[in-house]
Amino acid sequence: MKGDEESMKIQFDLEIENLKHMLIDMATAADKMIELSNLIFLERDYMLVDEVYDIEDKVNHLEVDIEKTCVSLIARHQPTASDLRLIVAVIQMSNQLERLGDLAVNVAKRYKDIAKIPPHLFPADLRSLVTVSSQMVKDAMTAFIDRDAKMAHEICLKDDWVDMANRKIWKEFIRKIVENGIDLETGFEMLMTSKQYERIADCATNLAEEVIYYLNGENIKHRFQEETTEPS
Amino acid sequence: MTSESDNILHVKNLSAFYGENKVLKEVDMAVKKKKITAIIGPSGCGKTTLIRCFNRLFETVSNTSLKGEILYRKQSIFSYDPTLLRKEIGMVFQRPNPFPTMNIYNNVIAGYRLNGRRLRKSESDRMVEETLKKVALWDEVKGVLFRSPRELSGGQQQRLCIARTIAVSPRVILMDEPCAALDPISTAKIEELMLELKRDYTIIIVTHNMQQAARISDLTAFLMLGELVEFGETDQIFTSPKNKRTEEYITGRFG
Numbered sequence: 194m195k196g197d198e199e200s201m202k203i204q205f206d207l208e209i210e211n212l213k214h215m216l217i218d219m220a221t222a223a224d225k226m227i228e229l230s231n232l233i234f235l236e237r238d239y240m241l242v243d244e245v246y247d248i249e250d251k252v253n254h255l256e257v258d259i260e261k262t263c264v265s266l267i268a269r270h271q272p273t274a275s276d277l278r279l280i281v282a283v284i285q286m287s288n289q290l291e292r293l294g295d296l297a298v299n300v301a302k303r304y305k306d307i308a309k310i311p312p313h314l315f316p317a318d319l320r321s322l323v324t325v326s327s328q329m330v331k332d333a334m335t336a337f338i339d340r341d342a343k344m345a346h347e348i349c350l351k352d353d354w355v356d357m358a359n360r361k362i363w364k365e366f367i368r369k370i371v372e373n374g375i376d377l378e379t380g381f382e383m384l385m386t387s388k389q390y391e392r393i394a395d396c397a398t399n400l401a402e403e404v405i406y407y408l409n410g411e412n413i414k415h416r417f418q419e420e421t422t423e424p425s
Numbered sequence: 426m427t428s429e430s431d432n433i434l435h436v437k438n439l440s441a442f443y444g445e446n447k448v449l450k451e452v453d454m455a456v457k458k459k460k461i462t463a464i465i466g467p468s469g470c471g472k473t474t475l476i477r478c479f480n481r482l483f484e485t486v487s488n489t490s491l492k493g494e495i496l497y498r499k500q501s502i503f504s505y506d507p508t509l510l511r512k513e514i515g516m517v518f519q520r521p522n523p524f525p526t527m528n529i530y531n532n533v534i535a536g537y538r539l540n541g542r543r544l545r546k547s548e549s550d551r552m553v554e555e556t557l558k559k560v561a562l563w564d565e566v567k568g569v570l571f572r573s574p575r576e577l578s579g580g581q582q583q584r585l586c587i588a589r590t591i592a593v594s595p596r597v598i599l600m601d602e603p604c605a606a607l608d609p610i611s612t613a614k615i616e617e618l619m620l621e622l623k624r625d626y627t628i629i630i631v632t633h634n635m636q637q638a639a640r641i642s643d644l645t646a647f648l649m650l651g652e653l654v655e656f657g658e659t660d661q662i663f664t665s666p667k668n669k670r671t672e673e674y675i676t677g678r679f680g
Binding site for chain 2: 202205271272273274275276277278409410
């Protein structure tokens with residue numbers, strides 16, 4: 194009986210490791226989608242659009258597989274403590290990664306309208322917004338892999354800066370639409386693209402919150418009140 | 426928010442000894458009224474010893490001693506007459522043990538008969554029916570009350586033992602692995618019964634079955650090698666235990 198219990202535990206540990214690898218695969222794919230969308234948006238590399246859609250398929254399949262694996266683990270092993278928190282966090286994180294994939298697609302699909310806007314009219318903080326949001330996603334997954342709650346907390350602090358940057362971009366670009374006679378529909382697509390990056394940062398924050406929950410059992414959602422940190 | 430008045434038992438710096446062997450080490454815990462407190466831990470950690478201290482069964486074993494204090498309703502358990510204390514703090518054991526020489530009816534009121542208290546027939550009839558209904562056994566045995574309890578299944582016998590315990594109106598029920606000898610369906614019935622009974626009684630259950638502790642208890646105490654490692658709300662113990670040893674035990678990584 195003791196031998197059976199031990200081999201069950203080893204089996205469970207193997208399945209948990211496999212689950213983590215599935216999540217990391219999904220995060221890698223979502224991260225690639227964001228990277229490609231950034232190039233499409235900022236560098237106008239429109240050849241990459243199809244690749245974004247191709248990877249989206251993989252991300253969506255992984256979300257379904259991850260959820261199925263988590264439910265199976267819960268049913269078969271009745272996990273507790275950090276094992277339970279990991280599985281709950283992985284379910285939530287896979288939802289966020291799927292959302293990130295959708296947001297990357299939302300950026301990529303706007304390329305035709307964005308192409309109509311001369312680069313010199315792009316808002317000043319746009320590149321920073323793109324860089325910071327994208328990096329927040331990478332950092333959240335690094336925090337998960339390295340089990341670094343401190344790093345996860347720091348990600349959450351950056352979200353307010355991203356919100357402020359997005360609002361500033363909107364204000365600036367609305368003025369440019371008026372001053373430069375930019376077509377309203379086209380201008381709106383630029384504003385919405387900026388909004389996608391603000392949402393990417395929100396998803397990264399949600400990922401970081403799940404990492405903190407997994408590592409510490411601390412649920413910090415909806416009550417994060419610390420001072421905004423301007424990312425370096 | 427809880428206060429002292431929510432506690433029915435209070436263990437203060439309790440150590441228990443079999444000869445020189447210290448089997449409980451400075452245990453401090455408070456048992457809340459009308460809650461289910463589970464005591465979990467690996468074999469030999471002192472779980473049964475601890476609950477047998479509560480009703481002073483521990484001292485009936487030779488060469489045992491205690492240090493520290495146990496308060497029941499704010500008074501030392503040693504200030505109570507042991508027989509009266511054991512009426513107030515009843516116990517259900519691992520293997521169902523209805524008295525084999527008594528029929529089902531008399532098993533229920535055994536607490537009164539064995540203490541020489543005579544009940545009028547109407548009183549004992551009412552008590553037997555009420556008590557067997559409380560343990561959800563009445564419908565199953567009402568036609569065979571004067572038959573031997575050995576004709577009942579294991580689960581029914583255990584419910585009969587619980588009925589016997591509650592017939593004398595205890596405040597606390599100690600349960601030492603009450604489902605260990607039962608099949609899953611009987612176990613489920615006993616667990617359901619415990620959830621009903623906690624409306625009226627404080628229940629302390631020793632169990633090896635962590636899923637059982639997680640399912641039914643409000644508070645969980647984790648013992649290891651005689652030491653109370655962690656004690657807290659069951660939800661917190663099973664989702665975010667504070668102590669690494671608790672985490673390792675409940676995730677099955679040792680023990």
